[in-house]
Amino acid sequence: MTFGNFVRGRTYNRRRDLHEPYGGQRQSGIIMPSKYPVIFAMTGESGLQHGYHDGWTADGQVFRYFGEGQKGDMTFTGGNKAIRDHVADGEDLLLFQKQDRTGLLRFLGEFVCENTTREPAPDRLGKMRSAIVFHLVPVEAIAEAEAAEPYANQAEGGLDLAALRRAAVAAANTGDEEPAEGARRRIYQRSQAVRRYVLARAAGVCECCGEAAPFLRLNGQPYLEPHHIRRVSDGGPDDPRYVAGICPTCHRRIHHGVDGQAVNKRLGEIIRQKEPVQKIGSHGARRLERELV
Ligand SMILES: [Zn+2]
Incomplete structure (x- = not known):
């Protein structure tokens, strides 16, 4: 919720609206405030900086964002690593365009x-090098795909909690570079797996207030809503350790209540205690996956 104040299309002052409230590296194009689970990524208005173009693909579905590193081959360190791993690390990714x-x-x-790819592009000195290109999709595109899918199968197949958790953790693992096709599908499946697991973990009881779900769905299952503890939108995929199954009242309270942040913080503690592994990040997820197999 902390970052929910940004309105798409509005302009903001970098120092006053980003650095003063959140901190983060002042000179960088990829800002990673250490105290907040958010990444601010900057792109230029013209899209042309250091010889490469950021911008939307022709179909308008994907924003191609070049990584940082002015000379030589780009590496998965610093901001580049943060963007690649942001889903597994539970970090929100907010994109800003600097007005010339x-x-x-x-x-x-x-x-x-x-998705992440590498392609040849000139560096600041005009020398060709291997550049990192991030394929960024608006979080709403994923939320829409989720909304189109009914919840009906959330406990299908007789899978037990451990099996659902294995699937969710495996799916939350961002893994290494892979072909572009199927990436969208993979993100969608990941968020579905996480939801299924979290709602099974809640077992019909709000993980926030401890009350029974207020009513049953048409299919007889208790009605609870997945809430992303560390995200603004509840729209995208996430790590099972940062998603809770909660009642609609708690959900509205967290997003709109005067004490929403405090309630959300307490919920984070509850989920941390329920989840066996506290390590953040894809490497932790990988290790956990091995432990569970
Ligand atoms: Zn509740």
């Missing part, structure tokens, strides 16, 4: 990195 005339930052929205 005013220097203000236009908020383009919250994105999910669905």
